[in-house]
Amino acid sequence: MLIDKATFVLTFVAALGSGLIAGVFFIFSVAIIWAFERLPASEGIAAMQSIIIVIVNPIFLGVFIGIGVVCFVLAIRSLGRWEQPGSAWLLAGCLLYLIGSIGVTMVFNVPMNLRLAAVDPASSAGQEIWAHFLTNWTVWNHVRMIASLAASASFMAALIYGDRSDGAVRR
Numbered sequence: 001m002l003i004d005k006a007t008f009v010l011t012f013v014a015a016l017g018s019g020l021i022a023g024v025f026f027i028f029s030v031a032i033i034w035a036f037e038r039l040p041a042s043e044g045i046a047a048m049q050s051i052i053i054v055i056v057n058p059i060f061l062g063v064f065i066g067i068g069v070v071c072f073v074l075a076i077r078s079l080g081r082w083e084q085p086g087s088a089w090l091l092a093g094c095l096l097y098l099i100g101s102i103g104v105t106m107v108f109n110v111p112m113n114l115r116l117a118a119v120d121p122a123s124s125a126g127q128e129i130w131a132h133f134l135t136n137w138t139v140w141n142h143v144r145m146i147a148s149l150a151a152s153a154s155f156m157a158a159l160i161y162g163d164r165s166d167g168a169v170r171r
Contacts, residue, residue, distance in 0.1 A: 018096075074093075096147045100144060101148045112136065
């Protein structure tokens with residue numbers, strides 16, 4: 001059936017996209033933030049302020065938000081075919097990405113980004129926000145990374161355990 005092939009393709013895209021986003025968050029957690037911590041605070045702030053501006057581009061947002069749209073469609077599809085093998089994995093992947101990646105970003109990381117973007121890197125207020133940012137932003141970035149990676153794994157499980165168009169169940 002066409003809808004089953006479309007679900008397969010969207011699930012494959014969601015697995016790749018959420019894995020890609022997990023990689024973005026991973027590199028921030030294990031390299032970029034650590035590199036910024038080694039810089040004088042004003043330089044670290046200025047560098048992060050630059051990233052905050054540059055990251056809002058069509059390529060990153062296309063993948064980040066695009067996978068969210070795919071997840072929304074797949075979540076509805078999984079509920080509509082709940083009795084089918086792999087549907088629970090599919091819904092789990094969707095919820096992990098929508099809540100753990102997009103939700104956490106919007107509720108925690110973006111507000112911290114906006115506060116940091118508004119300060120003078122050389123100011124004492126900037127220094128104070130930076131100290132808070134390095135700890136708290138990174139914790140929430142770890143959450144986003146783990147959620148996105150778990151979403152990718154869930155989408156892969158949905159593909160492995162989901163039904164095929166010929167009706168046979170993959171084991």
